[in-house]
Amino acid sequence: MQRKKLxxxxxxxxxxxxxxxxxxxxxxxxxVDGKEILEVDIWDTPDYEEKREMMVxxxxxxxxxxxxxxxxxxxxxxxxxxxxxxxxxxxLASVLQLASVLQPERYYYGYFKDSAIALSPxxxxxxxxxxxxxxxxxxIMHSLAKKEDNYTYRQQGLAMKRKEARIEKLMDEVAPVESxxxxxxxxxxxxxxxxxxxxxxxxxxxxCTSCGxxxxxxxxxxxxxxxxCKKCGNPAIVKTRTERMCKEIKVMVPFKYDEDxxxxxxxxxxxxxxxxxxxxxxxxxxxxxxxMFMRPDGTTERIYYGQYMQYGADEFSQDWxxxxxxxxCQIDKEFYIYGKWLDEIEMPxxxxxxxxxxxxxxxxxxxxxxxxxxxxxACVLLEYLIRGRFGKLTKEIIxxxxxxxxxxxxxxxxxxxxxxxxxxxxxxxxxxGRHALDMLQEExxxxxxxxxxxxxxxxxxxxxxxxxxxxxxxxSANKALNYIRRQKKINDWTTRQTLQHYKDYLLMAxxxxxxxxxxxxxLCSRMKEFHDKYTDEKNRxxxxxxxxxxxxxxxxxxxxxxxxxxxFEWKDKEYSVIVPENVKDIMREGxxxxxxxxxxxxxFESINRGNSYILFLRKNEEITTxxxxxxxxxEKDNKVKILQSYGAYDRRPNxxxxxxxxxxxxxxxxxxxxxxxxxxxQAAG
Numbered sequence: 001m002q003r004k005k006l007x008x009x010x011x012x013x014x015x016x017x018x019x020x021x022x023x024x025x026x027x028x029x030x031x032v033d034g035k036e037i038l039e040v041d042i043w044d045t046p047d048y049e050e051k052r053e054m055m056v057x058x059x060x061x062x063x064x065x066x067x068x069x070x071x072x073x074x075x076x077x078x079x080x081x082x083x084x085x086x087x088x089x090x091x092l093a094s095v096l097q098l099a100s101v102l103q104p105e106r107y108y109y110g111y112f113k114d115s116a117i118a119l120s121p122x123x124x125x126x127x128x129x130x131x132x133x134x135x136x137x138x139x140i141m142h143s144l145a146k147k148e149d150n151y152t153y154r155q156q157g158l159a160m161k162r163k164e165a166r167i168e169k170l171m172d173e174v175a176p177v178e179s180x181x182x183x184x185x186x187x188x189x190x191x192x193x194x195x196x197x198x199x200x201x202x203x204x205x206x207x208c209t210s211c212g213x214x215x216x217x218x219x220x221x222x223x224x225x226x227x228x229c230k231k232c233g234n235p236a237i238v239k240t241r242t243e244r245m246c247k248e249i250k251v252m253v254p255f256k257y258d259e260d261x262x263x264x265x266x267x268x269x270x271x272x273x274x275x276x277x278x279x280x281x282x283x284x285x286x287x288x289x290x291x292m293f294m295r296p297d298g299t300t301e302r303i304y305y306g307q308y309m310q311y312g313a314d315e316f317s318q319d320w321x322x323x324x325x326x327x328x329c330q331i332d333k334e335f336y337i338y339g340k341w342l343d344e345i346e347m348p349x350x351x352x353x354x355x356x357x358x359x360x361x362x363x364x365x366x367x368x369x370x371x372x373x374x375x376x377x378a379c380v381l382l383e384y385l386i387r388g389r390f391g392k393l394t395k396e397i398i399x400x401x402x403x404x405x406x407x408x409x410x411x412x413x414x415x416x417x418x419x420x421x422x423x424x425x426x427x428x429x430x431x432x433g434r435h436a437l438d439m440l441q442e443e444x445x446x447x448x449x450x451x452x453x454x455x456x457x458x459x460x461x462x463x464x465x466x467x468x469x470x471x472x473x474x475x476s477a478n479k480a481l482n483y484i485r486r487q488k489k490i491n492d493w494t495t496r497q498t499l500q501h502y503k504d505y506l507l508m509a510x511x512x513x514x515x516x517x518x519x520x521x522x523l524c525s526r527m528k529e530f531h532d533k534y535t536d537e538k539n540r541x542x543x544x545x546x547x548x549x550x551x552x553x554x555x556x557x558x559x560x561x562x563x564x565x566x567x568f569e570w571k572d573k574e575y576s577v578i579v580p581e582n583v584k585d586i587m588r589e590g591x592x593x594x595x596x597x598x599x600x601x602x603x604f605e606s607i608n609r610g611n612s613y614i615l616f617l618r619k620n621e622e623i624t625t626x627x628x629x630x631x632x633x634x635e636k637d638n639k640v641k642i643l644q645s646y647g648a649y650d651r652r653p654n655x656x657x658x659x660x661x662x663x664x665x666x667x668x669x670x671x672x673x674x675x676x677x678x679x680x681x682q683a684a685g
Contacts, residue, residue, distance in 0.1 A: 001066045003077055005032050006059055012041045018118035020046055023055075027123035029130060030059070037061050038130045042117065062130065167304065171320050174291070177253050177265065182338065186269055186284065189249050189336055189362065193236040193282075195229060196243055196275040197221050207280035209273045210234040214280075243275040250335035252367055254342055254355060257293065261301060262345040264368070266290035266332060288318060290331050296346045298371045303331070333366050334395075350379035357386040364391070369398050381408055381416060388413045388424075392433040405437050419444065426455070435459045439477055448476035457481060461495040468499075469506050473522035483523050491528050501531050508534035543587055550583045550601075554608035557583060561613070567640075567672045568615055568632070575661045576623060577630070578616040586614050592626045593648040603631070612643060617658070628658060632669075638677050640669045 012026035024043040029036055038060045043052040057070040069078055119127070193210040203216040211232035221227055223240040239245065248270045255263040270285045293301045307319040324330060339359030342352055354370055363386055370382060381403060385394040397403050410416040414424055423440045430436060432455070439458045442465040443450050450458075457463070458481060468480040475483075488498040505527050506516055512534070514521050524530060550557075561579055570577040580586050583604065590598025597603055597614060606612045617628035631644040642662055647653050 001037070001059065001061055001068050002032050003068060003070070006030065006037070006039075006057075006068075007070060009039070011054065011057055012039060012123070014041075014043055014052065015122065016118075016120045023117045024052060025117050025119045025123065027119070027126040027130075029126060035061060035063065036130070038127065040123075040127070167320055167322065171291070171304070174257065174263070174265075175255075177255065177338075181340070183284075185338060186249075186251065189251075190247050190269070190271045190284075192245075192247065192273075193229075193234060194245055194273050194280065195221070195227055195236040195238050196280050197238060197240045198243075198275070205278065206230075206238075207275055207278065208232060208234070208236055209280045209282045210236060212279055212281055214278060245273040247271045250332045250364075251338055252335045253338045254345055256341055256344045260296070262294050262296070262347065264290075264292040264294060264371070266292075266335065268332075291320065292331075292368075294347075294371075298347055298351055300372075305330075331368065333368075334364050335367065336362060336364050337367050348379075350383075354379050354383050354386065357383045361386055361389055363389065363394065365395060366398055378403070378408075381406055381410075384410075384413050384416050389428055390431075392431045393427070393437060396433045400434075402434075405434060405441065426452070430456060430459070432459050435462050435464060438465050439463075441465075442470070442477050446470075446476060448478065450476070450478045450481070454478050454481040457485065463495065463499070467503075469503060469516075469522075472506060472510070472516045474517040475522060479523070486525075487527055490525075502527065505531040505534065508538065539591070543584070543591075547583050547587065550604050553601075554583075554604045556608045556610075557604065560607060560610050564613060564634075567634070567669055567676070568613065570665050570668055571620070572661070572664065574620055576618050576620055577665050578618055578623075580614060580616065585616075589614075589616060589626050589629055593629060593646075595629065595646060595648070595650050597629055617645070617662070630662070634673055638670065638673045640666050640673060642666060 009030045009032070012028040014024055014026055016024070018024050023045055025040055026043075027038065027040045030039050031037075040058040040060075042055045042058070044055050046052050054072050056072060059068045059070070061067075071077075193208070195209070196207045197220065198205050198207075199220070200216070203218055204220050205214055205216055206221070206227075206229075207214045208229040208231060210229060211234070213229070213231035215230040221238040221240065223238060225238045226235055227238050228235050248268060251267045251269060253265045253267065255265055257263045266289045268287045268289055270287075271282060272285065273280065273282045287306065289306050291304045291306075293303075295301050302322065304320045304322055305324055307321055307325060337355055337358045339356050342356055342359070345352070351371060355367060358365055358367060365386070370379075378397075382394060382397065385397065397406075405418070406416055407418055408416075414421060417424055417427065417437060419427065419437075419440055423444065426432075427436055427440060430452070432440075436455055436459040439450055439455055454477070458477075463481070463484075465477055468475070468477060468484070470477060470480060473480065484495070484498050484502065487493070487502065488495055491498070491501075493501065505524075506522065509521055509530070510516055516522055561581075565579050568577060568579050580589070586603070587598040590596065603612075603614055607614065612631055612633040615630040615632055616626065617630055618625065619627055626648075628645055628647050630642060633641045633643055635641055645652070645658065645662060652658070
């Protein structure tokens with residue numbers, strides 16, 4: 001197809017005016033070098049009064065089936081052969097656009113989703129004469145679509161194969177990490193040995209996983225006790241209730257790849273100790289899950305995921321891909337790190353020191369987070385914590401990123417933690433985190449010792465020293481924690497509920513002029529009783545102010561209720577409908593049932609205008625206890641309508657029975673309203 005010559009031909013002329021929301025198309029036959037070429041030109045939809053602009057010129061050569069599209073705005077071409085030959089740049093949109101013109105009943109869904117393409121009657125005749133019989137016309141378009149599908153599928157398949165080859169070549173260049181030293185290191189992370197005990201006719205057979213040998217004993221060993229093997233002498237854990245023990249660990253190996261990149265290789269190892277045919281043996285299964293290619297500065301260049309999740313896949317037979325799959329492969333959050341090759345890797349010095357510290361101390365951490373996010377100062381403090389074997393504290397610092405409790409300028413572990421040597425050891429021995437550190441720092445500042453039991457309680461319940469209000473009560477953290485634990489037990493609260501009630505109680509007591517440092521106040525055994533009393537007083541004061549405000553703002557509420565009292569008051573054998581006497585009754589109802597009647601002014605506004613009324617449904621046997629709150633309305637035709645009926649927390653307990661009761665009440669209320677209306681008319685007449 002002579003594209004340059006086609007560009008110079010005169011395009012079709014838009015000779016009709018379709019509606020403004022559709023695209024316009026015209027067709028013309030071009031003769032180039034003795035060949036007839038069909039040209040279909042597309043004009044876009046205009047905005048308001050703007051003129052239509054030509055978007056594309058489509059060309060189809062009948063004999064060869066060659067097809068091309070000239071984009072008038074970019075002055076560029078794309079196209080391919082419809083029947084045979086090599087197809088170049090894939091522009092499926094252009095093909096479907098042309099197809100939607102030539103055969104709209106098959107390709108209407110094509111290029112334009114929101115607007116159809118209108119082809120003028122004259123141009124439709126041009127297209128039909130060019131394509132010939134209808135069968136040939138359909139065949140051409142069917143072939144066009146089929147070629148597009150086949151080409152797309154073929155190209156995608158070729159691209160996938162090329163990608164697989166690139167990844168396979170990349171993975172084949174990765175050196176293995178297998179070595180005796182590495183294997184011994186993995187074993188050191190899972191050192192547990194077991195003795196499986198099984199009864200025989202007269203004795204108990206003990207099979208040791210350490211040496212694989214068996215021996216016998218008359219007395220049955222205790223499950224989970226420690227026992228030395230009589231064959232190899234090694235200590236082991238006794239198992240009398242199982243024949244199989246499993247343990248999994250995750251390991252990361254920093255590994256040099258080439259001069260410009262290094263790798264983080266994530267492995268999972270599974271140790272299986274099993275008793276089979278009177279022999280106990282351990283096996284370690286290996287799976288490499290992730291390979292991360294890193295730049296020298298520690299940023300990630302590319303991540304590849306292992307595609308076989310079963311154990312036993314070695315480093316060479318395993319397939320890899322650059323996306324996660326349904327196999328469940330993902331980057332682990334915590335693992336051990338093997339640091340043998342760290343010295344060969346070019347990375348920031350402080351980062352390397354942290355990774356070395358983790359490898360030497362065998363602490364399991366999220367080292368990916370350390371590499372990605374740690375600043376130079378953070379790396380220094382993390383190295384101190386790792387080498388000091390503060391595993392939990394290190395994990396919390398990495399996870400939360402908050403190191404306010406640490407002195408980042410320190411050059412030793414005591415100054416870093418702001419503790420003395422004895423308290424540093426206490427924190428390490430209990431593997432304490434930030435809450436235990438906070439309590440130990442409080443112990444130093446106050447000079448008042450905290451028991452180990454309370455220290456562990458504060459750590460497990462995530463209690464900060466400031467939660468205990470020590471600055472106001474002047475109590476020691478130890479006394480305050482003892483008090484919180486007692487109150488938690490007495491009131492059957494959670495620790496967080498107890499701390500919140502205690503804080504509220506102290507602040508309300510302080511508002512009343514109490515001395516919070518007085519043990520009678522800060523260690524009050526009746527804390528809940530006084531808390532509730534103070535809360536009621538506070539609510540009562542607020543209610544009194546609100547009641548006065550509502551009375552002044554809505555002066556007709558009482559008068560409107562008095563005039564409707566006889567309509568609404570009602571009682572049967574089990575239930576009563578009660579008319580409130582004042583604003584305070586409505587507020588008390590809303591507060592007790594925990595809904596919005598008490599707090600929203602819209603209800604009081606409606607009552608003041610006589611548009612609707614709030615009523616109470618009560619059980620006769622508990623007549624003073626709020627049950628349901630009703631909003632009702634007397635309509636212009638004197639019918640009574642129930643707008644809302646809800647119990648506590650906007651729920652509807654026993655709804656079916658309540659609805660029957662309310663139906664009876666509504667019918668009775670309507671009779672009263674209509675009777676009063678008739679009496680009023682008679683008196684007026």
